[in-house]
Amino acid sequence: MSRLVLASSSRYRRQLLDRLEISYQWAAPDIDESPRPGEDAITLAHRLALSKAQAISADYPDHLIIGSDQLALFDGDVLGKPGDFDTACANLRRFSGRRVSFMTGLALIDTGAACHRxxxxxxxxxxxxxxxxxxxxxxxxDQPYDSAGSFRMEGLGIALFENFEGDDPNTLxxxxxxxxxxxxxxxxVNPLTGRQGSW
Known part of the structure; x- marks a missing residue:
C-alpha cells in the first residue's frame, strides 16, 4: 500500500492529486470546522488543514498524510461552506463585481517520524x-453548497469571473x-522521479 494518504473525501482534491501520478490512499476525516473565538484566517486555515490530517493519523502509523482546507476572505469576513441555496446566493450577491481572496491551508504529517509542516x-x-x-x-x-466561496471552479463557476491573480490556480x-x-x-517524495523516502 502507498505511504501517501490524502485526508479528504473531496473528489476534486483527489483529481488534483492524481495529476502528480503518485500512488496514494484517501480517507475522509471527521472534524469540527467551526472557527474559534478570535481566530484569524491564517490560524484557522492552518488548524483545519492539520486537524484533518491528524483525524486519520492513528490509522496510518507510518505514512505521509495530506490535509487541506479552504476559506473565502471578503470585507473582513472569513467564509466557509455556504451549506444551502439561500446562503450561496447571498454570498454571490455580495461578491458581484468585487475581488475575493481564497486561502487554502495545507498540512503534511509524517506519522512515522512524528513531525509535520x-x-x-x-x-x-x-x-x-x-x-x-x-x-x-x-x-x-452547480449546487456549490460544500465549496468555500459558493462556487465550483471545476464546473460552471468559471463563468462567474473576470480574472484571477495568484501563484497556483489549484489553490482555488x-x-x-x-x-x-x-x-x-x-x-x-519527488513526483518527477517517483523516489519515495522519509524526512
Missing part, C-alpha cells in the same frame, strides 16, 4: 457584475499543488 497559499478572483437571475441559475445548476480548487510538491520533496 503546515503552510498556506492565497489566490484572488475578480467576480463579474452578476444579476440575480445569473446567480440563482448558477447555484441551482482546494489543494495547492506547487506547495504540496515542495513539502513532498522535503519529505523525500
Amino acid at each position: 503546515v503552510v498556506h497559499d492565497i489566490y484572488h478572483v475578480q467576480f463579474r457584475d452578476l444579476s440575480d437571475e445569473e446567480i440563482e441559475s448558477y447555484v441551482s445548476r 480548487i482546494g489543494l495547492p499543488l506547487i506547495k504540496l510538491c515542495e513539502l513532498l520533496r522535503e519529505a523525500g
